Amino acid sequence: EITALAASASSSGKTYRDAVSGRWKMHVGFSDRIGSMNVLDASDIEGVKEHVDIVFCAVDMSKDEIKKLEEEYARAEIPVISNNSANRWTEDVPMIIPEINAAHFDVIEAQKKRLGTKRGFITTKPNCSIQSYVPALTPLLSYGIKAVVATTFQAISGAGKTFETMPEIIDNVIPFISGEEEKSEKEPLKIWGKVMDGRIIPVDSPVISAQCIRVPVTNGHLAAVSVSFERKPSKEDIIKAWSEFRGEPQELGLPHAPKQFITYFEEPNRPQSGLDRNIYGGMGITVGRLREDNIFDFKFVCLSHNTLRGAAGGAVETAELLYKKGYFD
Template identity: 40%
Template sequence: MAKLRAALIGATGLAGQQFIAALKDHPYFELTGLAASPRSAGKTYGEALRTASGMTGWFVQEKLAPQVAAMKVVSGDALEARDYDLVFSAVEADVARELEPKLARDIPVFSAASAFRYEADVPLVIPPVNAAHAPLVREQQRRRGWKGFIVPSPNCTTTGLAVTLAPLAERFGVKAVIMTSLQAMSGAGRSPGVIGMDILDNVIPYIPKEEHKVEVETKKILGALDAAGSAITPHDVRVSCTCTRVNVLEGHTESVFVSLASKATVADVTQAMREWRGAEVANNLPSSPPAWIELFDDPFRPQPRLDRETHGGMATTVGRVREDGVLENGFKYVLVSHNTKMGAARGAILGAELLRAQGLLG
């Protein structure tokens, strides 16, 4: 079967670069188009990355493929849907709100942007957690008269939290969650990003809109699609969080306190996480890790520098699972999740792989 032709908008940003790295030699998708801001249009991708100092601004670990560096970049609003089979989007929310619907009229759009996450007819997909929500795209097409659709990936902070809550919700039920995040600088992107002198020797105690995103998205992701496939009923879990920015390059760390609906022991909780495989359809996708959650017994793990790349940045690592004496049936743990891989680009590609496996791309 021929590979599907994929375009990428927002190609020069940090998330866009992660998309490019993840799509290299992909078995299903071939990157055939690159789009960015008008100032990059008409340049080769390599030229578009060049900074005023002459440095090539390629910031991911994987090498930039010469054939990608030689590709011409077009302006995002000049991208023609008829030339592609699907689009990956790594643009800011305000740009996404304008560009993504234009493309979705004709072809599927898989987005790392927040613009459409909260629409009633838009699934917010983490494949192992809620693959059953994906058919909501048919309702989206029906309501909007589109041939394509928009499937956003969740906020990067929500992703690791939702992955670790899923096995607990399935086995014990979850009533309430309190979470404090220590989020990597890369989550802010490079433009405008976080100014080095602000974050050095410091913790920024507030990230605009982040806490609301986590609280709303977690309930939607853990919710249930109705029998008609037309709406998602949010989970009734109560979520409260504080989101901070710390002097770490990649990998979000989160301290999680959860109140379970039924009694359990630490051994029960760790067993639930270790044994969890999530939705069967999500386990044989090209980007799927061998395990979605990896647990540590070492009380000094997980750490972002040591553990963010676990299974190619697609696994959530967990440690320090303990009982909590304040919450009813309370437990607490620490997680690390790769914010620009599973939490952004590779997570969005995983979503596209899922919908292909479910026969929803055609």
């Protein structure tokens, strides 16, 4: 249940409806109950603490300000599930895709010792750009992935835009998204890393080369991926690995977990952003066009919903898994 909404001091005291007037970008609205809630001052941590058990954090501030804010909430014994990038590379902060690296929750105890907390901690979500191809590659890690080339075609909602507020994207593509390529190449290595001595140690391979392109699509980040292996699997092996892959959210039947994490399409023209981004309520990953590559071993196309699986929905699923594993006790 949403029990409090907090923002900057300039929005504090307003109803949520008034605070977001003229700025709401989603295609769906919010309930009257949410709209009539008074917005709290996010910097008044003790005031917020009276209303909440956990905090979801997504703020427009500098990285240093975000790190300070999130650590202050954690030190106030409020667990923080963050959509921000500021703490993604903090060594004792897990960066979670719930189906893939829930084992990284083990580092939370070391983080609590550093922060001096009993209940408070921070966990983050990775960048939305990687949440189609990292799920698709993870079931194939046992074949020894050597190199990956990923080109992402990213929806305008990832920039907080609509066609009305980003008219320059109409009938156009923009072959640059600031900071995205570095995140897309490096964050998978932490997700596939191991917890050792109270920190997460990223793996040093595979090598990933990424290009990130903004395209005229409302929602859904699509990626074209080429991959080479130390031990080349068959096409049938890959499809089987995708179809059978399940994580703890599926085993536990979490409310926001897709029944089938990865869905493979045999049709040559799928997945498509408009048709397939909302599979399993926007929480599933879709893959298609698997075929052999002239330079690499295989290539394929994959899709995830960037604001659901890649952001808010993934954060909620992370919270559900933390709850089931007793981290909010």
